[in-house]
């Protein structure tokens with residue numbers, strides 16, 4: 001696969017925040033669920049990248065995370081694996097909020113209440129994250145779907161969320177559209193990831209992102225764990241981080257521009 005470990009092994013890593021979580025030296029000793037370890041091995045990953053060594057234990061410990069790392073450093077697995085681990089610990093996917101007593105609405109509601117929401121700027125990125133999710137979910141009962149705008153397959157995407165999915169990977173505009181249509185409800189979101197946050201802001205998605213995060217702020221879901229990833233760390237990203245993250249760990253791998 002596409003990682004050049006020679007290039008990464010002596011890359012500078014900066015970790016800061018309250019009670020930093022110790023890094024892992026291997027996947028096997030990370031304490032991660034056995035099904036996930038098997039899927040990691042099936043993917044041909046032999047050892048974690050620097051961002052994975054730090055992010056995986058941090059996220060497994062339930063901490064919020066702001067991470068800056070360059071493209072190709074293995075960020076997707078760094079957030080997907082530890083969230084899947086926690087979803088499996090929670091006893092698999094959470095059921096949608098009970099609608100019993102309202103005449104079995106849930107069976108006819110044709111919508112999803114995801115536990116994990118991942119936002120990405122483009123169709124290509126969302127699709128890549130989705131296929132990594134599917135790969136790592138193999139052999140579990142966790143279901144994922146991807147939705148993005150600018151395509152002719154709206155019907156197909158609507159069908160994909162008709163029966164409860166636990167992970168939704170989405171571009172911001174299309175997600176808001178599906179929320180408006182009542183096809184996706186964010187009341188159960190326990191885990192939220194903003195991938196390539198700087199690109200999402202460059203593309204003008206800040207109002208949409210803020211609206212989505214407001215939709216996630218439902219007491220029913222309890223405490224939410226939020227993870228932000230960005231190549232750069234300019235003022236606007238710092239502001240989002242302080243608005244969305246709680247007592248977070250900051251992790252920078254390599255040189256980070258602003």
Ligand code: ADP
Pocket residue numbers: 001002003044045046047048049052069070071072073074075076077
């Ligand atoms: P980023 O989001 O940081 O750009 P990706 O998550 O897309 O990076 O990973 C880049 C490539 O490296 C992908 O093909 C991915 O499957 C692969 N990869 C990720 N982590 C590892 C690892 N620990 N060992 C080998 N390959 C990996």
Ligand code: MG
Pocket residue numbers: 075076195
């Ligand atoms: Mg990426």
